[in-house]
Amino acid sequence: MSHASPTVTAVRGPHEATGFFRTYLYATDHKMIARQYLLLGLIMAVVGGYLSYAMRWQLAWPDTEVPGFGFVGPETYNVLVTNHGTIMVFFVAMPILLGSFGNFLIPLMIGARDMAFPRLNALSFWLLALGSAVVLVSFLVPGGAASAGWTGYPPLSAKAEYTGVDWGLTLWLLAHAIEFAAFLLGGVNFLTTIVTMRAPGLGFGRLPLIIWQQATAAILFLLSVGPLIAGAIMLLMDRIVGTGFFLPERGGEPLLWQHLFWFFGHPEVYVVLLPALGAVLEIFPVFSRKPIFGYTLVVWATIVAGALSFIVWAHHMFVSGMDPRLAMPFSITTILISVPFALAVFAMIASLYRGSIAFELPMLWALAFLAMFTTGGLTGIFLGSAPSDIYLNGTYFVVAHFHYTLISAVIFGGYAGIYYWFPKMFGRMLGTRLGQLHFWSTLVSFNVVFFPLHWIGIAGMVRRIANPLQYDMIAPHQWINVVSTVALFGLVASQLVFFVNFFVSQLRGRPAPANPWEATTLEWTTPSPPPHGNWGEALPVVGRGPYEYSVPGATRDWLPQRTGAAAAEARP
Amino acid sequence: MSAATPTYAGTAGAAARGKVGIWWFLASEVMLFGGLISSFVISRLGGSAHVEHDHLNVTVAAINTFILLSSSYTMVEAYAAAERGDRRGMRVFLGLTVLGGLAFLGIKAYEYTGEITHGFTPWAGTFWSFYYTMTGLHALHVLIGVIANATLCLGARLGLERPYRVELAGLYWHFVDIVWIFLFPLVYLS
Amino acid sequence: MFLSWLPENVSTFGRDIDGIIALIYYITLAWFIATMGTFAVFLVRYRRRAGRPAGYIKGDRWREVAWVLLPCLLVLVLDLWIDFKGARVWAKVKIESPASDVHIRVTGKQFNWVVTYPGPDGRFDTADDKTFLDEMHVPAGKPVRLTLEAKDVIHSFFLPNLRLKQDILPGRSIPAWLDAMKPGQYELPCAHLCGVGHSGMKATLIVHEATDWDAWVGEQWSGSARPGEKT
Ligand code: HEM
Ligand SMILES: [Cu+2]
Numbered sequence: 001m002s003h004a005s006p007t008v009t010a011v012r013g014p015h016e017a018t019g020f021f022r023t024y025l026y027a028t029d030h031k032m033i034a035r036q037y038l039l040l041g042l043i044m045a046v047v048g049g050y051l052s053y054a055m056r057w058q059l060a061w062p063d064t065e066v067p068g069f070g071f072v073g074p075e076t077y078n079v080l081v082t083n084h085g086t087i088m089v090f091f092v093a094m095p096i097l098l099g100s101f102g103n104f105l106i107p108l109m110i111g112a113r114d115m116a117f118p119r120l121n122a123l124s125f126w127l128l129a130l131g132s133a134v135v136l137v138s139f140l141v142p143g144g145a146a147s148a149g150w151t152g153y154p155p156l157s158a159k160a161e162y163t164g165v166d167w168g169l170t171l172w173l174l175a176h177a178i179e180f181a182a183f184l185l186g187g188v189n190f191l192t193t194i195v196t197m198r199a200p201g202l203g204f205g206r207l208p209l210i211i212w213q214q215a216t217a218a219i220l221f222l223l224s225v226g227p228l229i230a231g232a233i234m235l236l237m238d239r240i241v242g243t244g245f246f247l248p249e250r251g252g253e254p255l256l257w258q259h260l261f262w263f264f265g266h267p268e269v270y271v272v273l274l275p276a277l278g279a280v281l282e283i284f285p286v287f288s289r290k291p292i293f294g295y296t297l298v299v300w301a302t303i304v305a306g307a308l309s310f311i312v313w314a315h316h317m318f319v320s321g322m323d324p325r326l327a328m329p330f331s332i333t334t335i336l337i338s339v340p341f342a343l344a345v346f347a348m349i350a351s352l353y354r355g356s357i358a359f360e361l362p363m364l365w366a367l368a369f370l371a372m373f374t375t376g377g378l379t380g381i382f383l384g385s386a387p388s389d390i391y392l393n394g395t396y397f398v399v400a401h402f403h404y405t406l407i408s409a410v411i412f413g414g415y416a417g418i419y420y421w422f423p424k425m426f427g428r429m430l431g432t433r434l435g436q437l438h439f440w441s442t443l444v445s446f447n448v449v450f451f452p453l454h455w456i457g458i459a460g461m462v463r464r465i466a467n468p469l470q471y472d473m474i475a476p477h478q479w480i481n482v483v484s485t486v487a488l489f490g491l492v493a494s495q496l497v498f499f500v501n502f503f504v505s506q507l508r509g510r511p512a513p514a515n516p517w518e519a520t521t522l523e524w525t526t527p528s529p530p531p532h533g534n535w536g537e538a539l540p541v542v543g544r545g546p547y548e549y550s551v552p553g554a555t556r557d558w559l560p561q562r563t564g565a566a567a568a569e570a571r572p
Numbered sequence: 573m574s575a576a577t578p579t580y581a582g583t584a585g586a587a588a589r590g591k592v593g594i595w596w597f598l599a600s601e602v603m604l605f606g607g608l609i610s611s612f613v614i615s616r617l618g619g620s621a622h623v624e625h626d627h628l629n630v631t632v633a634a635i636n637t638f639i640l641l642s643s644s645y646t647m648v649e650a651y652a653a654a655e656r657g658d659r660r661g662m663r664v665f666l667g668l669t670v671l672g673g674l675a676f677l678g679i680k681a682y683e684y685t686g687e688i689t690h691g692f693t694p695w696a697g698t699f700w701s702f703y704y705t706m707t708g709l710h711a712l713h714v715l716i717g718v719i720a721n722a723t724l725c726l727g728a729r730l731g732l733e734r735p736y737r738v739e740l741a742g743l744y745w746h747f748v749d750i751v752w753i754f755l756f757p758l759v760y761l762s
Numbered sequence: 763m764f765l766s767w768l769p770e771n772v773s774t775f776g777r778d779i780d781g782i783i784a785l786i787y788y789i790t791l792a793w794f795i796a797t798m799g800t801f802a803v804f805l806v807r808y809r810r811r812a813g814r815p816a817g818y819i820k821g822d823r824w825r826e827v828a829w830v831l832l833p834c835l836l837v838l839v840l841d842l843w844i845d846f847k848g849a850r851v852w853a854k855v856k857i858e859s860p861a862s863d864v865h866i867r868v869t870g871k872q873f874n875w876v877v878t879y880p881g882p883d884g885r886f887d888t889a890d891d892k893t894f895l896d897e898m899h900v901p902a903g904k905p906v907r908l909t910l911e912a913k914d915v916i917h918s919f920f921l922p923n924l925r926l927k928q929d930i931l932p933g934r935s936i937p938a939w940l941d942a943m944k945p946g947q948y949e950l951p952c953a954h955l956c957g958v959g960h961s962g963m964k965a966t967l968i969v970h971e972a973t974d975w976d977a978w979v980g981e982q983w984s985g986s987a988r989p990g991e992k993t
Contacts (some may be wrong), residue, residue, distance in 0.1 A: 074961045081955075116589040155932060156915040156957060163957055173990045184600055192593040222600040227607025233705060234611070239696050242700035245611075248933025251698045253618065254916060255931060256611055263607070269789070288808070294821035294830060318916070321931045322855040328849050335841040342837045346830035347821065349797065352804040354817035359809070367805070374797055378790040385844050387851040388783045391925045394918055396951040456769040462953045465961035473769055473922060492838035514958050550816040557815060 028118035029532055030103045033125050035425065037099030037241035038418075040125075041092050042499075044132055048087040048496070051080045053488060056449075059476075059487035062467040075164070077466035078147035083135065085150025086172065089272065090179050093130050098183065098221075099128065101417050102190055102214045102311055108523035109208050111199025111540040111562075113533045116192040124186040131178035138171035146172035151265070155247035155256050159239040173236050174262040180225050180232075181254045187218035199522070208521050208546040209292065210278030214298050217274040224267035224310065232259035232357060258320055262313035270309050270330065272406065274302065276413025277344060277373075280366040283420050284348055286519045287363035288355030289557050291547040294347045301340035301347075308337040316387045319393050320502060327386040334384035338377065356550075361435045362517075365416035368443050369408050376404030379454065397457030403450050411442065413556045415498075423516050427529040428509030434501035438494050445490035448483065456480045518558050521546050525562045540564075587736035594740045598747050601713075605751050606669035607756065608709065612702045624699050629683055630760050636679045637756050640714075643672025644749045647721075647742045654735035660730060662738060666725035669745065679712050706755055713748045715747055724744065763791075769922050772944040772969070776925035778851040785847060789840050822960060824896030855926070859939040862905040868898065870910075870930050873959030884981055892982055895963040901975035902945045908938040918954035921967060929954055942969040 027033055050069075057064075058072040058080075072080065103121065107114055114122045140144040145168040148157035152172070160166040194215050198207075212433055235257065236246040244250020248255050290296065314322060314330040348370055355364070379401040382388050392398060415438075422430045460527050461474045468474045468481055515524035522542070526534055543563030550557045616622075646668040653661030684704075694704040720741045764787050771780055808816075821827055867886055869876040877898040881890030886909075900906045910919050912930040920927045921940065928938045952963040970978055 040945050074866050075958050078955065147958075153916055153955075156955065162915050184597075187600075188593050188596045191596050192589050195592050196589050205694070220917075222596060226600050226603025227610075229604050230611065230826070233608075233709065234701075235700065237694065237705060243695050243705070244698065245701055248931070249697070252701075253615065254933070256614070260607060260611065288986060289816040291818065291820045293819060293828055296822065297827060297830065303668075319927050320929045321936050324852070327852055327856070328845070331848065332842075332845050335845055336838075338841060339838050341833055343830060343834050345797065346833050347800050349804065350809055350819075350821060350830055352801070354819065355804075355808045356810045356814060356816040357805060357808050367801075370801065371798060374794065378794055379843070381790055381844065382783065383784050385782060385786060385837065385848045388786060388853065389780050390852075390855060390927050391598060391779055391783065393927060394920070398702050454764065455767045458764055460769050460919065460949075460951075463953040467961050470962040471949060471951060471964065498750035513933065534857045552818055 002474075013452055014229060016031050020454045026122060028114070028122050029510060030107050030118070030121060031530060032119050032426070034102075034104035036125050037095045037128070038105060038425075040129060040132060041095035041100060042502075042534045044091040044095070046416075047136070048084050049492065051084040051087070053492065055080045055084065056481075056485040056488045058466060059468060062469055062483045072466065073095070074466040075144075076146070078149075078163070078464070079139075079145045079165075079168075079465050082137075082146050082152075082172075086176075087145075088406070088410070089150065089268070090176065091128075091135065091512050093272040093406065093414075094179075094183060095128060097272055097279075097409065097413050097417075098190075098217060099125070099186065100215065101210070101275050101279060101421075102186070102218075104241070104421065105208075105210060105523065106190060106193050106214060107197070108424075108526065108530060108534060109211055109521055110194060111196060111522050111542065112193060112197035113535065113537065113539075115189050116197060117189050120185055121189055124189065125180045127178050127182035127185070131175045132172055132310045134175040134178060138168045138175065139172065140169040144168050151261055152235070152257075153261075154235060154238065154247070154254050158235060158246050160239070170239055172237070173232055173239075177229065177232055180229055183221055184225060185224045188216040190214055191222075199540050199542050201563070202522075202561075205296075206542060206545045207280040209298060209302075210275065210296070213274040213278030213281070216302050218307060219272045220274075220306050221271045224326040225530045227260045228264035231257055252438055255317075255320060258317055258322075259313070262316045263310070266313045266317065266485055267306070267309045270306060270407070272412075273409045274306075276369065276409035279417035279420065280369045281344075281348070282519075282521070283362045283366040283416055285547040285549055286358045286420075286517050286520050287360055287366075288352055289549045290351055290355045291545075291549060292347065293350035293353075295545070295547070297343055298347050301343040301356055304519060305337055305340040308333060308340070312337055315386075318389045331384060331386045335381070336491055338381065338384070341377055344491055344496075345370065345377070360517075361430070361432060361439060362416050363419035364439050365412050365419055368439070369412035372404055372408035372412055372446075376401055379404065382427065392457065394463055395457040396453045396463060399456055399463055400450050400453035405451075407446065407450070411446065415439075417441075418502075420517070421523075422505070423512030424523055424526075424528050426506050426509075427512055428505055429503050429512050429516065430505045430509060434497050435515050441490060441494035441497070445487045445494060448487035449491055450484070452480045452484055520548055520558050520560050522560075522562055525560060541556050575747055586734075587739070588677050590736060590740045591743075594743050598743065601747060605706075605709070605754070606704075608706055609754060612706060612758070615698055615702065622697075622699055624692070624697075626688065626689065628703075628760055629686060633681060633756060633760050636676055637752065638732075639672050640676050640749055640752050643669045643676070646672060646744045651738045651742045653745075655740040657735075662735075663725055663728045666721050666728065666738070670718055670721045670725060673714050673721065674675050676714055677711060677718070680707065703759060705706055706759065710748070710751055710755060711750070717741070717759070770944075771861050771923060771925060772942050772946065772948065773921075773924035773926065774941040774943060775851070775855045776923075778854060779925040780805040782844070782851055786844055789844065793837075805990075817961075830980040856899070856938075859907065859937065860941070862907040862939060864901060864904060864906045865909070866898065866900070866906060867909045867911065868919060868930075869913055870952060870956070871913035872915065872957050873952070875952075875963075875965035876913075877965070879982075890983065897968065897979060898942070898965055899968045899970060899975075901940055902942050902969050902971055905939055905941045908940065910938055911973045912938040915956050917956050917963075918956050920951050920953035921948060922951075923948040924967075927949065927953055942967075945969045945971045945974070 054066050054072055057066040058077055138245050142431050143166040147163050147165050147283050156162050157169055194211060235242040238245050244252040246252045246254050281292055312334045314326055315334040318327050342515040382392055419430055459477050461468055468478060512528040522540055542560045542561050544561055546561055548559040551559055580686055646665045650662050650665035667757055692700050694701055706736055765784055772831055805836045857927060865880060867878040875896050877894045879892045880886045881892060910928055912932040916929055916931055918929045924940050926940050928936060930936055948967055949965040950965040950967050952960060
């Protein structure tokens with residue numbers, strides 16, 4: 001490997017950044033960009049959470065003044081629902097799980113010095129920041145922000161007169177376009193990096209699973225977003241130019257949008273889910289000191305689920321008015337897709353068998369992910385079966401279902417990753433006392449917020465309504481809405497605990513050793529936080545698979561992936 | 573490090589990275605145009621977008637197709653020149669490609685003008701909506717290609733050329749060409 | 763835990779839908795208990811204890827992998843069972859439709875349900891049509907044929923007690939049917955976000971007993987023929 005050293009400088013990219021501008025604003029170092037994504041995602045999470053607070057208050061005590069927000073009412077409620085969904089999916093989940101985790105981990109776990117295109121990487125981030133700004137600005141324009149649901153179905157979204165929202169919805173579309181561009185470029189960067197920049201010895205069969213998941217997520221996004229961009233252009237034309245792609249009175253077809261949206265939308269939920277699943281799959285072996293069970297199977301499950309996700313989209317449309325004969329084929333593909341995910345869950349449980357399980361914070365979040373995700377996955381079966389979806393579609397059962405899956409990804413998977421990699425990212429340990437408090441209160445309050453929503457959904461409460469008391473069949477169950485909202489106060493309070501912990505630990509936390517968890521993957525062989533260029537003079541060389549824990553006959557219960565001199569230095 | 577260590581692309585240069593990157597990018601572009609074109613085809617099968625090629629200028633479009641195809645040829649020559657280290661050739665052929673792209677855009681603009689003055693605006697019916705959206709998006713891609721090629725051409729003048737970039741721009745340019753090869757028969761002929 | 767929350771069912775096919783929901787419920791409940799039970803047992807049994815190292819099980823041999831593949835096979839089989847049972851119900855509700863001599867057109871508009879009866883001549887858009895706002899009358903024990911239309915945006919026709927839901931697309935007529943078994947009044951919310959007035963967009967479905975129905979029809983048309991029935 002004589003050619004590694006000469007190219008070092010060429011690959012390293014710009015030298016260590018100095019000065020405020022180069023360090024924070026025009027940063028090209030993947031680790032700084034990862035932190036930027038994390039911060040942006042957390043800020044937008046506060047916004048999205050604030051909107052959900054206003055919604056939940058309105059749902060529990062309709063048409064009363066929401067403390068710290070003001071009066072909600074039906075018009076504002078639609079704005080809240082729409083922007084909460086949009087922000088959470090596109091400006092929280094993706095920035096944190098792909099943007100931050102992907103950027104931080106891909107180079108570190110594959111032994112590269114940075115992403116393949118560092119400047120493009122910075123561009124991706126700033127595009128995302130711009131997109132976030134556009135969403136926020138859309139609240140300020142005359143007519144207010146978008147209010148046609150996060151799915152933006154036309155005709156409602158295609159003409160200002162239907163919602164009373166003019167510029168807000170156009171800006172909303174624009175924000176999506178910018179976000180898509182950001183993650184499209186980001187995805188190209190991820191894939192190129194993974195394909196071309198793996199360290200010597202790091203074959204595909206030795207990649208940590210989260211890298212597989214990030215790569216699959218990037219591919220799903222790249223291949224699914226095109227049709228939705230096409231749809232967004234068409235919708236924008238309908239709104240601005242006066243075409244009629246989606247307007248029946250001008251010869252258009254509203255259903256076309258739904259096909260384009262969900263062709264993207266279903267892969268998109270896996271784009272969010274897979275990186276979270278990946279983080280959890282990294283954490284399980286470390287805290288049970290066992291290899292992950294069935295590495296190859298899990299990789300195949302990921303790929304198969306990804307491929308299947310392109311042929312399930314119409315399960316969101318069983319009762320949409322499409323040809324009802326299409327329902328059964330899509331019901332079958334949908335239900336098939338539960339098999340690879342079941343496999344992943346079983347493999348995770350099997351990984352615990354005969355383990356030596358330590359309930360440290362990252363592991364707690366990872367275990368909770370597994371439980372919550374299983375719950376959300378099982379309720380999905382009700383919705384994947386066309387006849388039972390006739391009843392449940394559009395009710396709070398759906399709201400409960402997708403929050404169990406999405407929140408298990410974003411909150412449980414996200415925190416699992418943050419707690420696990422925080423020492424590497426910030427060079428300090430997160431406080432464990434506050435961490436414990438944060439975990440247990442989140443776990444309990446999350447379930448109290450969302451589990452009862454299954455019931456009220458089954459009782460017939462439809463989604464996206466501002467006032468449940470308008471429905472005679474729901475009014476007797478209103479206590480559920482109250483319980484859910486009160487529990488949300490607990491959920492919010494526990495996130496405050498996290499924020500305090502997060503910022504205080506960055507300043508005052510115990511300095512983190514290089515490898516606090518005695519983990520095997522490459523990122524733990526660099527100092528915490530890793531220096532610019534990650535690896536000093538020589539690139540790491542990989543000698544074995546990623547999860548060699550408790551290997552019989554070894555002197556320690558873990559064998560690092562990295563072989564050679566540098567590995568020895570990395571001892572905790 | 574031992575010589576037996578398998579070598580991975582990890583040390584591959586910018587050229588290899590650029591190529592992998594552009595392929596992934598083009599894959600997503602395929603899906604973008606694929607989504608739009610499928611929507612058009614579905615609308616046509618559903619009967620809502622009758623092709624009105626009586627009102628399109630097929631001859632002019634055919635000439636335009638020829639121009640775009642030729643510019644793909646000059647792009648190939650530009651890359652060949654870059655590979656040979658023939659800077660002058662590279663500049664000349666890049667310049668010709670840029671001219672081809674500009675000519676294409678000019679002719680397209682001429683077509684649009686004719687159609688619009690006859691009342692066939694983007695809101696004149698579903699066919700026209702698709703027509704302007706698809707060819708417009710394609711024209712935007714041509715414009716981006718023209719800018720990229722012009723930048724490379726000027727860069728070469730200043731001695732900044734990196735031959736692999738010509739190859740990347742070429743991949744993109746051929747893609748834009750191929751999209752047109754789908755659009756032309758679909759819009760003008762069928 | 764779930765099933766008792768279903769509102770009373772009063773439609774013929776509603777029983778079949780509830781049957782599918784119950785089937786899925788018991789299957790998923792069993793899975794939930796099995797996976798979470800195993801999970802919990804593992805967490806307790808294999809918690810870290812001094813002097814007890816973890817096993818080294820990579821799950822790369824068939825004998826090991828069978829432990830997860832066989833449950834997956836079971837998942838697949840149960841899934842297909844749900845689907846094949848479901849296919850019949852789906853076809854019954856959404857594809858086939860029984861002969862019916864009551865025909866009603868329901869039009870969703872921002873933010874009301876407009877319910878139109880064709881009158882004695884059996885045809886819509888004639889002088890003897892009768893239109894009701896947010897009120898829909900049907901006879902009990904008789905299949906009713908519906909034509910669903912929307913004037914502006916997408917609405918969704920939802921009768922929780924009848925287990926019937928159908929989105930309505932502007933520019934199209936979508937057929938549906940129902941057969942209510944029990945007289946009474948039932949809520950008919952719009953189940954698809956349709957704008958500012960979506961919340962609270964609802965109608966009342968009034969299911970009449972057979973004799974009562976005749977009286978109602980007589981009252982409305984004061985003729986002899988029933989609405990929608992061919993004379
Ligand atoms: C902080 C905890 C959260 C609470 C209390 C919450 C609450 C809500 C509520 C009340 C709704 C409106 C339901 C309706 O009226 O139909 C909603 C919708 C939604 N939420 Fe959340 N949510 C939370 C977190 C999240 C997260 C983390 C995500 C995704 C990553 C998410 C994604 C969505 C989506 C996609 C919708 C649908 C929006 C629409 O109907 O257009 N939520 N949420
Ligand atoms: Cu409605």
